[in-house]
Amino acid sequence: MDISPSVNRRQFVAGAGVIVAATAGAATLAACGSNDSSSATTTSAAASTTAAPGVLAPVAQIPVGGGIIVDGVVLTQPSAGKISGFTATCTHEGCKLSGVTDGKIDCPCHGSKFNLDGTVAHGPAATPLPAVAVKVSDGNVVRG
CATH class of the missing domain: 2.102.10.10 (Rieske [2Fe-2S] iron-sulphur domain)
Known part of the structure; x- marks a missing residue:
């Protein structure tokens, strides 16, 4: 008897998108909270x-x-x-x-x-x- 959940391709891709978005959001928040001005660069x-x-x-x-x-x-x-x-x-x-x-x-x-x-x-x-x-x-x- 197989008890592992079945995930189709669409569900997998949607889940991966949520993980990527959450990771990017966390990185953005971490950058906003930094007081270290040496990491900021001005490009224009x-x-x-x-x-x-x-x-x-x-x-x-x-x-x-x-x-x-x-x-x-x-x-x-x-x-x-x-x-x-x-x-x-x-x-x-x-x-x-x-x-x-x-x-x-x-x-x-x-x-x-x-x-x-x-x-x-x-x-x-x-x-x-x-x-x-x-x-x-x-x-x-x-x-x-």
């Missing part, structure tokens, strides 16, 4: 500004002659202290811009490039990036 401007509401990025994180993309905004610093903001959506077909390299804002979809002042450097985009109002407050760039 967006991650480093979550503690200060309204702050897009510290000015120090925006390279002179370059820029960064954070929270759907391209922040550029063409010259020291001159900060500009633009939408991070390409005006050609609405793709999300991927970054700023060699003084140009890049669109990965069709190769459009924009200058640090939002104007088109290379098409197929024909329209400049719309400006986003930003200002510097206490060394941080905020919407403004």
Whole structure:
């Protein structure tokens, strides 16, 4: 007489999902409760500004002659202290811009490039990036 429970594939997979979810949840809670700041790493401007509401990025994180993309905004610093903001959506077909390299804002979809002042450097985009109002407050760039 076989007294072992019978588990079909669907029940097994569902049970495994619950175990994985519970393990991930416990790991997340353990990380939240940690006071050890040495284990935290910042990988982007967006991650480093979550503690200060309204702050897009510290000015120090925006390279002179370059820029960064954070929270759907391209922040550029063409010259020291001159900060500009633009939408991070390409005006050609609405793709999300991927970054700023060699003084140009890049669109990965069709190769459009924009200058640090939002104007088109290379098409197929024909329209400049719309400006986003930003200002510097206490060394941080905020919407403004």
